[in-house]
Amino acid sequence: MSLTERFIENFLLTDRLPYPKAVSMEPVGNMCQLKCPLCPVGARSLPQAGRLMSLETFKAVLDKLPFVRTIDLYKSGEPFLNPKLTAMIGYASARGIRVVVSTHFSFDRPAEFFEDIATSGLERLVISLDGASRESYSRYRVGGDYDLVMSNMQRLTATKTRLRSRKPEIVWQFLVNKFNEHEIATAQKIADSLKISLDLRPFCLSDDVPDVEFEGTIQERKAHWLPVNDKYIYHCYQGEYGYPLFGGICLQLFTGMVVTAEGKVLPCCEAWDDSSVFGDLLTESFEEIWYNRKYLDARARFFRKDFTPQAQSVCFRCNNFGVAPSLKDKLALLATVLRKNVWHWRT
Numbered sequence: 001m002s003l004t005e006r007f008i009e010n011f012l013l014t015d016r017l018p019y020p021k022a023v024s025m026e027p028v029g030n031m032c033q034l035k036c037p038l039c040p041v042g043a044r045s046l047p048q049a050g051r052l053m054s055l056e057t058f059k060a061v062l063d064k065l066p067f068v069r070t071i072d073l074y075k076s077g078e079p080f081l082n083p084k085l086t087a088m089i090g091y092a093s094a095r096g097i098r099v100v101v102s103t104h105f106s107f108d109r110p111a112e113f114f115e116d117i118a119t120s121g122l123e124r125l126v127i128s129l130d131g132a133s134r135e136s137y138s139r140y141r142v143g144g145d146y147d148l149v150m151s152n153m154q155r156l157t158a159t160k161t162r163l164r165s166r167k168p169e170i171v172w173q174f175l176v177n178k179f180n181e182h183e184i185a186t187a188q189k190i191a192d193s194l195k196i197s198l199d200l201r202p203f204c205l206s207d208d209v210p211d212v213e214f215e216g217t218i219q220e221r222k223a224h225w226l227p228v229n230d231k232y233i234y235h236c237y238q239g240e241y242g243y244p245l246f247g248g249i250c251l252q253l254f255t256g257m258v259v260t261a262e263g264k265v266l267p268c269c270e271a272w273d274d275s276s277v278f279g280d281l282l283t284e285s286f287e288e289i290w291y292n293r294k295y296l297d298a299r300a301r302f303f304r305k306d307f308t309p310q311a312q313s314v315c316f317r318c319n320n321f322g323v324a325p326s327l328k329d330k331l332a333l334l335a336t337v338l339r340k341n342v343w344h345w346r347t
Contacts (some may be wrong), residue, residue: 002327004331005286005303005327005330008303008330008331008333009303011334012299012303012333012334012337013296013300013303014285014291015291017111017254017258017291017299017317017337017341018337018338018341018342018343018344019067019286019341019342020067020068020255020256020257020291020340020341020342020345021068021069021070021073021176021184021185021258021340021341021342022068022070022071022072022255022340023054023065023068023070023072023256023259024071024072024073024074024075024256024257024258024259024269025058025061025071025072025075025258025259026052026074026075026076026077026079026084026258026259026261027052027053027058027073027074027077027079027082027084027088027261027262028047028050028051028052028074028076028077028078028081028082028261028343029048029050029051029052029056029075029076029077029260029262030046030048030050030051030076031050031051031052031075031077031078032077032078032081032104033078033081033083033104033106033107033143033144034078034144035103035142035143036141036142037140037142037214038141038205038206038221038225039206039277040076040206040209040211040212040272041076041077042142043212043214044215045212045214046076046212046272046273047273047274048273048274050250051261051262052081052082052084052261053082053084053088053260053261053262053263054084055084055087055088055091057261057262057263057282057340058084058088059091060281060282061259061263061265061282062091062092062095062167063098063347064281064285064286065281065286067342067344068097068281069096069097069098070097070098070100071092071097071099071100072099072100072101072102073085073088073089073092073099073100073101074100074101074102074103075258075269076260076272077261078103078104079101079102079103080090080101080103080105080107081168084115084201086120086122087099087114089101089120089121089122090120090121090211091198092121093120093121093122093123094121098120098123098124099121099123099124100122100123100124100125100126101122101124101125101126101168102125102126102127102128102130102173103125103126103127103128104127104128104144104149105127105128105129105142105148105149105152105153106141106143106145106149106152107148107152108148109152111155111159111257114152114155114156114159115159115163116163117156117159117168118156118157118159118160118163118168119163119165120168121167122167122168122169123168123169124168124169124171125156125168125169125170125171126171126173126199127143127149127152127153127171127172127173128173128175129141129146129149129150129153129172129174130174130176130177130180131146131174131179131180131183131187132180132183132186132190132219133146133165133183133186134146134147135179135182136179136180136183137149137155137180138202139177139179139180139266140175140177140179140225143240146331150190153170153194153196154181154194154319155170156170157170157194159198162273163167169196169197170194170196171198171199172187172196172197172198172199172337173199173201174187174198174200174201175201175202175203175204176201176202176203176227176229176232177203177225177226177227178224178225178226178227178228181227181228181229181232184200185240189276197330198230200232201232202229202232202233202234202246203223203225203226203232203233204234205218205222205225205226206221206239207221207245208245208246208270208320209270210270210271210274210275210314210317210318210319210320211270211271211273211275211314212272213322218241219241219321220331222237229275233272243319244319244320244321244322245319245320246320246322247321247322247323247329248325248329248332248333249302249321249323249325249329249332249333250268250302250315250318250320251333252267252268252269253267253268253279253295253298253299253315253337254299254333254336254337254341255299255340255341256268257290257335258267258271259278259281261278262282263281263282264277264279264280264281264287265277265278265279265280265281266278267294267295267298267313267314267315270318270320271312271314275314276313276314277283278292278313279292292311293310293311294311296315297309297310297311297313297315298313298315298316300306301316301323302321302323302325302329302330305324307323
């Protein structure tokens with residue numbers, strides 16, 4: 001091992017690793033009105049019951065994360081099913097934290113709902129709308145109402161204009177698949193007319209989720225969902241398919257954290273099952289969790305050949321990343337950590 005690699009390992013695999021500036025928190029766990037077939041919640045594939053994060057839990061968790069500057073307030077469910085969501089946004093925003101929410105936005109609400117969003121302090125609202133017609137949208141967003149989502153986007157933009165509110169930034173997230181790729185130009189025109197951003201994203205086939213198995217083979221899912229244009233197809237689906245899916249090192253183990261509705265900690269957004277928990281922020285400090293044996297062993301697998309963990313976790317049944325990263329990969333990880341994490345001083 002070179003001196004450079006030894007330095008990187010000593011920095012990233014010990015209590016010298018800085019704290020993450022960004023975390024994900026789920027106001028709603030395993031609850032959604034839609035039945036999107038490749039979502040663990042939509043497919044009804046998770047064994048745990050649905051749950052809502054209480055405002056008290058949200059505050060208690062956030063109080064243990066004073067270094068956090070961005071919160072993605074969503075994960076395994078529709079965030080707006082939680083009646084305390086805007087109160088959570090307001091609490092975090094008052095502390096100078098940037099809050100992002102992702103929603104399917106397919107629900108009927110009164111005018112006050114849109115005013116609450118526009119005045120809550122929410123920085124960014126991502127709206128999942130995969131298509132520019134009812135037909136293409138309903139292929140994946142099973143149970144969703146295209147016209148209702150479009151109407152809600154229009155109502156929110158009109159409310160922002162009326163209240164002269166800059167926030168939230170509205171982003172139309174469009175997962176490109178075989179059934180909607182011909183509508184990209186139409187979607188762009190609609191987005192431009194509403195003065196919102198259109199975020200065109202490749203379609204994921206959920207083979208990156210180690211906790212959940214979906215029906216059908218990966219080849220069947222590729223044939224059914226993937227578009228023609230390679231621009232909107234992830235590299236791992238082009239050419240010969242195989243594991244690991246991605247190159248490099250899992251960044252989430254070093255630069256982020258997911259907090260469930262019950263205050264439990266998951267190592268990444270691809271972990272869904274309760275058995276994948278790394279800690280509990282209602283009973284442990286952040287430091288105890290961030291440097292515990294599960295985290296340290298999961299990180300070490302990228303640096304030590306033939307590594308035998310003391311603590312097994314979801315990371316050791318995940319096929320998303322290889323276990324022999326190059327020095328270039330390690331340097332890239334170090335640079336990302338220095339950019340995305342925040343220094344701390346142990347007391």
